[in-house]
Amino acid sequence: MAYSEKTRTAYQEDLKGIEDAGLFKKERFIHAPQNAEIEVEFPEGSALKSVINMCANNYLGLSGNQEVIDAAHAGLDSRGYGMSSVRFICGTQDIHRELEQKMTEFLGTEDTILFPSCMDANAGVFEAVLNEEDVMIADRLVHASIIDGMRLCKAMNDSYKHSDMKHLEKKLILHQDKRNRLIITDGVFSMDGDLAKLDEIVALAEKYDAMVFVDESHASGFIGRTGRGTHEHCGVLGKIDIVTTTFGKALGGASGGCVSGRRELVELCRQKARPYLFSNTVAPVIVSGTLRVMEIVSGSTERRDKLEENTTYWRQLLDDAGFDVKSGDSPIVPVMLYNAKLAQDVATDLFAEGIYAVGFFFPVVPQGQARIRTQLSAAHEKHHLDKAIAAFTTVGEKYGILGLGKQELIEKFGM
């Protein structure tokens, strides 16, 4: 037997190490569609508990939307369940191309290619369009999937300090001898909720002959006046060379993603990107649902406007209650606690109070930057947020953290 007791013991020790470090992840089972209020079984086997969801990426509240569900049902009936093939053999339907065209129009680009997920889009795109003569210059806080994609690519990799334009400029000067320079950033940074300075990035790209890549997963559908994304917010629609985004967050929340951008770069992905070539694409039922999502978000800004109102309201509630909140323009609102154990304890107590929010700490965020990340949704009503702040205040009082700033929190609890 190859999987000997010795091998098993070694793996058990690895798992114990993760547990001892306080990094063991446990799933909570939701017994309902994703929404602002959900029924959760946690720990496993316990009675269902009704909680307000403050940690989903369901920004527009479309994950359980009836119109989207109906469209998905219709797609299931008309186009079937699966494709049993990759795109370039016999795995492409008319609706796949239709969704690509819709995304091109929405994102203000030249062409789009679907991927099974945005993780796959990021894993495949760099290797497809760059080679060893090129350099990738990434913000140091980009998403893990981008780091993985960069590792798979032969181009030189480099980085600049988070949103530090002077540092980025130095790097662009340093790499002027390369064939292509690609600046890589998230549109909205998922842990801090801040936005990339895309207007300044595009200006630097034009000055130093570089291309720009933006991951819009935490932006598509709601950032910018009509929800097109960070490039709309920063006034640089049409100037981003590669946009990647997901259908797994605001845009229905199921799964799937895409690379959208310059025609030739998208075509190179179609010819060379390995997650596209060697995996089925998004299932017809999801494409049908997502097409309806795109009609909804293209037709009205109602949901995006409500999300913005909810975010403003929630930030004000947290400020008034005396929490240390990271400032920003996105529906990602981090409540800073700095100490990892405190973040875990607060999240546990919030759950007991009927609020589902998650504590994040090293290595997901830098050491000494532990926090509760709250995320708003257009599905939240004011009464949800009023109930949430009551619970946050109760827990905040228990730990004596209300009214404390960064230094005071660190002095009281350590980093």
Added chain:
Amino acid sequence: MEDIKETVLEYVQDEYLEEDDDREVEMDTPLISGGIVDSFSMVSLKRFLENKYGIQIPDSDATPEAFDSVEKIAVLVERFLDA
């Protein structure tokens, strides 16, 4: 040698520490094993050295061990300057 050390130290402080960073970098501070420079961003350090001193450091010599302190980096640079 002292000039090289000073130049490398200044670059590492500027490149890898944030403005409000509590960490300090000295000549013998472990850079990679100490978590200040990750193996991913080591590339830009290598490129800086090559541009600054007009040398080529083969990937086989640009190991995490050889880049693990300002002192070790200075030794590496000297080796290729003499070559």
